[in-house]
Amino acid sequence: MSFRMTTRWCKVSSLTSGSAQARQPDQATLAELELAVGELLFTRAEDSLSGEVRHHAILAANPLAEWLVWNWWRLCFEPQPAGKQTPGWLEAHRMANVGGGWLWPNVEFVSDGVRMRIAAKASAASAQQPLRYLSTDHAVIPLAQFEQGVDAFVERVIERLSSQAVAGADLPHMYEELLAERADPEAATYRRLEALLGFDPDECPDDRVMTLYQDAQGLGLEGVAELAAGAGTSPLSASQLKGWARAQGCESDKQNRLGWVGQGYRVDHQLPAWRNGVKAAHALRAQERVADAAIGNRQLAEWFAVPAVLFEEQRHNKALAYELAFESDKSRVLLRSRWQAGRRFELARLLGDVLLQAEPEPLHLATAQNTYRQKLQRAFAAELLCPIEALSELLAGDFSDDAIQGAADTFGVSPMTVTVQLLNNRLMQSDELNGLDPDWAVA
Template identity: 25%
Template sequence: MTEPLRFQAEWEAVDGSRGDEIRATWARFSLSVNGHPVTRVLDSRSGCFRDHVLVPLYPVTEWIVRNWWSLLHEPEVTADSSYASRHDLRFGREGYALPALNITPQGGQVLLQWRTEDYGSVSFPSSGAATVPAEAFVETLERWVEQVIGRLEARNIHNTLLQEEWAAIQRATDEERAFCIAAAQTGLNPYTATADQADTIVDVAHRLPEPWHEDFFSALTVDDLRAGADYVLSLRERLRAQPLDLGPLADLRDAVQGAAGAVGVSSPWDAGYQAAMALRRVAGIGNQPLRDDDLIAGALGMRNLPVVSAEKPPLNHWFDALAESTEPGQGGLVLAARSGKPRRFAFCRGLLELLIGGNTASTLVTAARTPRQKRNRAFAAELLAPADWLRQKDWGRVIEDESIEEAAEELGVYSEVVRRQLANHGIVDAATL
């Protein structure tokens, strides 16, 4: 059976390298994902392909350990220019040839993406992407770190930064692990956080319900955590002071939960799509557009949407909704101050959390790219711009912006939602959009 992720070393003796740990860890290094050799290179000097690189393994292993908590717990971030330094294997090369391999945790899966690159006298000619189970990813990295540390110890090399950092990770208590995860989600290295940053993370983690942590910490920088926590806790108090009737949702929950958790659902966004399709089937609305609040409420069997409005959140855009069931049949959504299209999209994202969470939902809908947020974005897109409705339109050979704008107007969504649906469902070639 092919291993999802494989690191392999054949140790080599190399003289003249600087540092004992560098000399001790020279090896023919190969890395493969689902049997694909990511370390395949074309050597310009010999003109030959090979599936390994000759490098010292101490630098890249120390990089893995230094960024351990980020590699396992920091979801994709698009606005942080330092994100790649914690997730792209290139940043562990220290002048030696390593492939450009980006590592992105996605809940129970880890996304691995590699791309072509020339580096010195070698070229990495392949590109690709695959997801591997998070458990297998962690096990592979743990074995790898232990193998490299074992090599150091066999050469009587001790007290390196790699060994000290790995020992700190191994002896971390449950409370320390929780802190390290939260710090990594904000983009910090937990071992280099300042005392003020550490105090902020610990304080906010204690104040917020544990189910909120990943989606909250992943959406904010450490400097914004306290203000963000004050805001969402005030929203929860407001909702609990005026709970709304969620009784009509009971008839929809089983179908939506079953679709989202069905065997064969391979990704968060697929779960979101399936859940939206199931809701439309159970509600008996087919592909009917839900272009306004009344149509959405009617599809849910409600007279009005179960929404409490709130003031605009402080800081930059990071929050869309708080979804909570306060007791059986009661609860609702608190939406940030918006209207029209963004308000409906935010409502639909939060609606999925009420349906999935049942009578115990307590969830934040944020700008984070966690699996939960990817799932509720896909749900909202499919509920408001169903793929089958889009498939029935005659898009022609050349898709014009006007056609997309017209479709978006009919559906009551932004044109970007239509573009993403067309591309993500393979309705049209993404290159034509």
């Protein structure tokens, strides 16, 4: 399914009088605007006066193009916050905030860094507005398709501004700067980290981004990017992680870890994160010939080459669970949870992260964020420790609290993990998940 932002330009002369006014960016780019993914329409609307339902809305394309260019880095790389959404996040990801005096559709763009979820909500039935948006559709597409659709739209708006001889428009200069940043690896890395922290371009204190940028030299860019996601004003530093690892970490001998034949396994980024996680968990269980059996502490600890007592310890890192390598064959592991089931789940997440990375990295994190990598980890750990077929057979349709607690005890996971497995696999229903694309479900 392709992402399209279609414009059918309105005749300027019929909308305004006076050549100076006609050349203003908004008036010159007035269009019948249609947003769609495949056959799904996000701009379907009803004219409150005539009652006519149409697929487009008459809007100025210029302010939308400026909004897309200005927020490009945040749209593409900033995940949805794990907790309560902040006003700043909504301003950068929800189209209703484009402004300029126009009535925009309530379309939200949510990226996990690999895939983009585009969702529309209908206008409130009681809204006293000349146009009432009707769409409640949603779709998930590869991030590259979103980027291509935005580029095509912005370039079309710039061409329109040029053909209408609009002088002094900001959009061409803004887009030129964006393309230059995207083509420059160092500038692109800086902007990506800035966006992951939740800041608009040049709004984040320079020293904060530069610290992360320097940390990436030793810890790897992808690990530091996961560290930055959702960290906001207080990202953790490499020195903090190293200090905690030395003082509290449990040593892991990487040479004695599970040798996975899935080393040739490659994550298919065309698939949702949870599907990759589940496939990898099935592959590992098949290799180790554990079928649907519960995985004990000793076996899980042996796979990651840590002592099984790690699950019993009360020492924990309040910030996050992670593994940090100090040497090629040694690393330190810290877990966040104080509870055995939580610690098992965190170690399984780190195991999945290690096994599924294409290249070795010194830092592996298990965070609460909604990046593709974190969602993949959670799905891997959930299916590895609590396989859905065995869980379904054990519960046999009994989803009472007692039954869920019993299943959690059997598989050594939390009742929450059991519940989320049932929800994500549509064996249970929840109002919170109604209408969500199962491919976007977070395990």
